[in-house]
Amino acid sequence: MFTHFGSVIWGLLVIWAMFQQYIPPELQQKLERYAYKLVCLVNPYVLIVFPEFSGEKLKSSEAYTAIQNYLMENATAGAKRLRADSVKDNSQSPILSMDDHEKVTNVFKVVKVWWSSNKTTPKNMSLSFFPKTKDRRFTS
Template sequence: MMMMRDAWAQLGSLIPSIMFLWAMFDQYFPEHLCDYILSYSRKLVRFMSPNIQFTFHGFSGEHFNRSEAYAAIETYLGEGSSREAKKLEAAVVKDSSQSVLLSMDENEEVTDEFEGVKLRWDSKKTTPRTQSFSRYAESKEKRYYKLTFH
């Protein structure tokens, strides 16, 4: 019992140290160096992970046309996500048999199974670090679904 308490105490002091180092790394390292280090850390994780990931972005093209694949996934996950996800997003759909479309809110996860293979759908959103001015409102945030399976 004493060994477990010591392990938790060490972990409790290690986590704030890691958080401090990450904040310093994120704030003071040049952005191109951060990207370089993060890309190699991602390669290391991908090398050790047996999972495959697909990303489906919400908008495609230079004029920010809504992606048909993203819309189809949103419709497909509508029923499953409303049962499993804790945070949902509702959108009013015109010219459709449904008047309200429920989908996963950001940072939500839903599991699914297709022909015996377990799938994980994640809803993500990224916002740029730097502010840019654009006539397109959608350019500020990028939404996407990430499909992961073994």
């Protein structure tokens, strides 16, 4: 069974390499779009991404902050790695939030929700008066 599975994976990798090398980018985009629609037909889950910053001037996203506050109160007990941030007011306790690449599960109004904290590094940097940070955090 494992040898059959290994040969199937190897075959898919060969097809993927040929797909990237020999098919024009316009056709690749169309095929990827149809493949995505096909996967969506059988996948019952929805992915929602909340970026840490919104707008050009690196304004902190209100939705991201609200999610951090919700998770701090309700879901940080299930996390294995936490990040501690200092606060600006005079309170002594730091703010705990999920560390990068951490996942927790929570039940919100009888719906099971999987939260994950991630970051991405943009491939190209632009020259601007308001430089963008190298890493972009988001919660999904």
